[in-house]
Amino acid sequence: MSKSEPRLPLTPAVFHILLALFGEERHGYDIMQQVRADSEDAVKMGPGTLYGSLDRMIEVGLVAKGNTRDPRRIYYRLTALGQATLRAETERLSRVARVARRQLGTA
Amino acid sequence: MTSPARPKQSRSLRLYARLLELYPPSFLQRHRAEMLQNFADLEEVAESKAKLWLLMGKDLAMSLMSHFFGSRLGHYVIAVLVTWMLIFAIGYFFYGPTPGRPALHAFAGFLPGMLAMYFATRLYGTPPNSISHFFRSRFDISVIGVFVAWILLFVIGYYFYDPTRGHPALQVFGGALLGMLAMYIATHVYGMP
Numbered sequence: 001m002s003k004s005e006p007r008l009p010l011t012p013a014v015f016h017i018l019l020a021l022f023g024e025e026r027h028g029y030d031i032m033q034q035v036r037a038d039s040e041d042a043v044k045m046g047p048g049t050l051y052g053s054l055d056r057m058i059e060v061g062l063v064a065k066g067n068t069r070d071p072r073r074i075y076y077r078l079t080a081l082g083q084a085t086l087r088a089e090t091e092r093l094s095r096v097a098r099v100a101r102r103q104l105g106t107a
Numbered sequence: 108m109t110s111p112a113r114p115k116q117s118r119s120l121r122l123y124a125r126l127l128e129l130y131p132p133s134f135l136q137r138h139r140a141e142m143l144q145n146f147a148d149l150e151e152v153a154e155s156k157a158k159l160w161l162l163m164g165k166d167l168a169m170s171l172m173s174h175f176f177g178s179r180l181g182h183y184v185i186a187v188l189v190t191w192m193l194i195f196a197i198g199y200f201f202y203g204p205t206p207g208r209p210a211l212h213a214f215a216g217f218l219p220g221m222l223a224m225y226f227a228t229r230l231y232g233t234p235p236n237s238i239s240h241f242f243r244s245r246f247d248i249s250v251i252g253v254f255v256a257w258i259l260l261f262v263i264g265y266y267f268y269d270p271t272r273g274h275p276a277l278q279v280f281g282g283a284l285l286g287m288l289a290m291y292i293a294t295h296v297y298g299m300p
Contacts, residue, residue: 029145046166047142048130052173055134074141 005081010089013053016043018062018078018086025066027073028054057082119156120147123163129171129229131178131300175225178300183293184221191217212275213282220286224250228294250291257284 010018020026020034032045054076057063062082066075078086116124123146127139146163153159175181195210231246261284264277 028141029148032145032149044162046162046170047138047145048166048170050145051134051138051142052170055137072144 005084008085008089008092010085011053012043013045013049014057014062015086015089016045017050017053017057018082018089021063021076021078021082022086025068025075025077027068027070027075029073031076117147117150119150119159126167129167129226131174134174174300179297180293180300183297184290187221187289187293209275209278212278213285216279216282216284217286217289220283220288221290222286223283224287224290225294228290228299250287254284254288257287 016035016039017031019038020031026034028047028050032047032050035043035045054063058065060081061079062085063076064079066077068075120143124143127135127142149162150159176185191214195214198210227250228246231249257280261277261280264280
C-alpha cells in the first residue's frame with residue numbers, strides 16, 4: 001500500500017483498530033476493549049491478531065507509536081493517513097449500507 | 108538481603124508464555140511483554156477459563172497462520188501442497204481410483220508430519236539457514252532419532268504385514284515421515300519465519 005493514499009476496503013480488524021484510536025492514544029489492552037465495545041461484542045480481538053495488525057498498520061503508515069510515556073505499556077496513535085483512511089472507509093460503508101437498504105426496501 | 112517478591116504467575120499465564128514461543132522471534136522481541144500483560148489483564152476479567160482459552164486459541168491459530176503463510180517457508184508449504192494435489196489429481200485422472208487409496212492415506216500422514224516438525228523446530232530447535240550445520244545440535248540428533256525409529260517401525264510393519272493394499276496405517280506412517288523430512292529440510296533451507 002502506498003503511504004500517501006488510503007487503500008480500501010479495510011479488513012474488519014483494521015477498521016476497528018483505526019476507529020478505536022480515533023482522537024485518543026491507546027495501549028494494546030485498551031484497544032482490544034474499545035474494539036469490543038464499538039462492535040457490541042461482535043469483534044473479539046486477541047493479542048496475536050492485534051499486534052500483527054498493528055505491525056502491518058505501522059508499516060503502511062496508518063498508525064504510529066504514541067507520545068504517552070508509560071514504562072509498562074506502548075501507546076499507539078493514528079497518523080494523518082490513518083485518519084483519512086478511516087473517513088474514506090466510513091464513507092464507503094455508508095454508501096454500501098444505503099444501497100443495501102434501498103434493495104431491501106428498508107430505506 | 109531479600110529480593111522483592113514477584114507476583115505469582117498463574118498456570119494459564121505460564122502456558123500462554125510457552126505458546127508465545129511459536130511466534131517469530133522478531134515479533135516476540137517487539138511484543139512479548141505487552142502480550143503477556145494483556146493476557147494477565149484478560150485473565151483477570153474473564154468470566155471463565157474456558158471462555159478465555161477459546162478466545163486465545165482462536166487468536167493464536169489465526170495470527171500464527173497469518174505469520175506462517177506470509178513467510179518464505181509458508182510459500183514453500185503451499186507449493187508442496189499444491190504439487191501434492193496435482194500429482195494426486197493426475198494419478199486419479201490417468202489411473203482411476205487405486206483400491207485402498209494409498210495416496211490419500213500418505214497425504215493424511217504427510218500433513219501432520221509437516222505440522223509436528225514445524226512446531227518441534229519452533230519450540231526446541233533453532234535451525235540455521237545452512238544444511239552444513241547438520242548433526243551439530245541436540246535438536247538435530249533428536250530429529251534423526253525420530254526418523255530412525257519411524258523408519259524401523261515402517262520396515263517392521265512392512266516385513267510382517269507386506270505392502271498390501273489393506274494397510275493404511277503403514278501408508279499414513281510413510282506419509283508422516285515424508286512430511287517431517289520435507290519440513291525439516293525446508294526449515295534449514297528457508298529458515299523459520
